[in-house]
Amino acid sequence: MTGCLTLPFPAPVPAAGDYVLTGPDGGLHRLLPADGAAQVDLTAHLARYGALPHRAEPRRIIAEVEAAGLTGRGGAAFPAYRKLTAAANARPTPVVVGNGAEGEPASSKDRSLLWISPHLVLDGLQIAAATTGSRTAVLYAPRNERLHQRLALAIAERAAVRMDTAAVELRDAPGRFLAGEESALASHLTGLPALPGYRPARGLPRLGSGQPVLVQNVETLAHLALIARYGARWFRTAGTEEEPGSMLATLHHADGRMGVVEVPLGIPVAQLLGPREPVQAVLIGGYHGAWLPADQAATLPLANAALGPLGATVGAGVVAVLPADRCGLGETARVARYLALESAGQCGPCFNGLPRIAAALDHLARPRPDRRARADLDRWAGLVEGRGACHHPDGSVRFIRSALRVFAAETALHEQGRCSGTNPQPFLPLPSSPPLAHTDWS
Amino acid sequence: MAKQLRVDPTACTGHGLCAELAPELVTLDEWGYPLVTNRPVPRALDRTARRAVTNCPALALALARVP
């Protein structure tokens, strides 16, 4: 009996700079250059992209963003112009935050973007600040010494030529899954731990002082910087009518290779995967996303219009395959355990439900699981959805439910004491050591 | 004006008074946390709802306007 047992977090997250850019045919090079070389020098950056339009009227920028149809690239796909409008109308003047926290272990696109095209992100930050009239901006980057230095240098370079109207503060994001959540970031800005807050009223999160916070994913800002230069029509030359533009995707191939690529929205998923990858299922949208059977995934475009009806979303662009020799239940159980441990511990249903669900899934991943494990899991999943302050329980349940659907045959096998997985090596990436200390949120 | 009972899940520590005082509107899950109906509070139960809100030791319950 091969082991489908969960192992504690052995797969490390790649460090900044260790990226393999594999470009599928049809890949674009708007945000990341074709040769993958970092564009840190400001002069070279401006030579390549052109000067950043100065003193563009906020209303014009927002109108251009609306025409472009840019949506947030942090996972929620919220129309960018609406957030910018809300921020422009908010009083007092908001602080603008570039969110590169990237708490999702399977995603590397934000740190890659910051590593390779920092000035594009910083341009976007300035444009966003111009629309709201903010004089202060913050850039949240993952905790990484080399990345931090590079970003600090880029900011200093711009300051030296007085390029930026809003002063940019560089901050390290805590390495937790939820640290990149909007209200968690706002909380961290105030000096409190990066824990999500309860927000019954829709709208921008606010600091303790009452100042609103405009949070935009760093990739969204990069697109913003290009829309400001080249316009909406240019932006729409890629992607689909409803989901225009390009996006960064993090691909996890069956042989263990990981890559960050820039693709048009709506690109066929089949084109992202290698032609002969031995794949049984594909995870789209990361650990709050959903599994899809490989043959079904191969027919789909990477777009919410097609994925939505199947219970999946593009999310932050994570596309991870499950190699044919792995056990889908075991992999999902490992991730479910991680997701449970990443609970902020604030909301009763979440910190009670997610660990129990993870434990039940662990049972199902073993041979001959207890009959009640599945029933318990279903009951707990129902109890957890929608009852947290943030979407951690909802997203985790979506991911786990999709696994039970897609790996239903595997569940049946396990009941008979068998397993189709022949390779016990963990596949999906998780942080190498689970942080559990209270201070890890600050 | 229709009102709805809402729980702040970060403030709620599972005291359970709400379920005792307003059993028609709140039940407890197996961990002692409130399951609040998302339907508007009928006028007849308005006072019951208010009583539950006032008596929550954690000030986690609120009566909010239905959006």
Add this chain to the structure above:
Amino acid sequence: MTGITHTTALWYASRATGVVTLVLLTAVVVLGMLVNRQGRLPGLPRFAVTGLHRNISLLSVVFLAIHVLTAIVDPYVTIGLAATVIPFASPYKPFWLGLGALSLDLIAALILTSLARGRMSRRAWRSIHWLAYAAWPLAVLHSIGSNTDSRSGVMLMVLVGCVLAAGTALAWRLSRMAREVPRPRRAAAILTQMSAPVPLRPASPGRTHETGGHQVTATTAGQL
């Protein structure tokens, strides 16, 4: 001169209501700690603890008012109205009565903010409510110092009883606090609990205590 005069009656009334107030305040403080740590009174529903806490606190205000009024009106000692709220302003025993005035001020703050609970931020209400831990000891000290006969007999027994009750409740509260799992560790704690290889059994709704041994059942928030 024999016979109970008008003066003596007021003096007795003030002392008697003072004792009752102290006992009631002790009950309020004990119940308050019970509420905070989700303790239960055997056989009573949950809202009984909160309800008693609130009702007894309101009752104590009544007795406190009578205690203060009879003390002011009593011509045997000079205690101006101002001295009941301004600490250490009384001509008679300024220090010990001053402690009482201070305690009264704090109690007023507690009562008023609690009546206006829905209208202030949770954090503001909680910060002020912490003053209860100052108000009660001040009342005890005031009792000891204002009374000549507090060193003997019934009065001493009452004082000792109050202090013991509050002390026990505080010890209980602190032990519950020490056993509480900090928020960032809660999910991990439950995961560890669940890792025991035992059958999973669904708990009945609303169970408030753990069954012993290896069974994994509902765990109240208060224990976690």
